[in-house]
Amino acid sequence: MTEYYPNGAASAVQMALRAVAAGDAHDAELDTLADSEVLVPTGSAADQSPETVSLPVYEQPDGTELVPVFTSQARMHQAFPKITEHRLIQLGALAHGWPSETLALVIDAGTPEELALTAQGVKDLLDRGTE
Structure with a gap:
């Protein structure tokens, strides 16, 4: 399925995700990822203050805890059809304030560009503003 994105923003993010997954990412791709906005699924936007973001944490059968984020509503809906908020x-910014040394991040779960990062990977690859 081909997705339409205004200004090609998400396709640039997806290309950057592919480069990271393939081990071919350079600073330009990492900067693209760090600068991109992602969708963080929530139960209800009314339940959260505008200053904070509650991260959805899912535990895998092996005990790994992860936070899923998505580059588009279509991709979020594909993974979580019942979540609309x-x-x-x-x-x-999410990487800069990453809350745990054991929490993993998954970008675009269930897609060809899916990228899973450990907590250290989140900091190493995406926290680009503090170098």
Whole structure:
């Protein structure tokens, strides 16, 4: 399925995700990821203050805890059809305030560009503003 994105923004993000997954990412791709906004699924936007973001944490059968984020509503809906609420947040800002050394991040779960990062990977790859 081909998705339409204004200004090609998401396709640039998806190309950056592919480069990271393939081990071919350079600073330009990492900067693209860090600067991109992602959708963080929420239960209800009314339940959260505008200053905070509650991260959805899912536990895998092996005990790994992860936070899923998505580059488009279509991709979020594909993974979580019943979730309609989300918050937009810059990926680099999310990485900068990453709350745990054990929590993993998954970008675009269930898609060809899916990227799973450990907590250290989140900091190393996406927290670009503090170098």
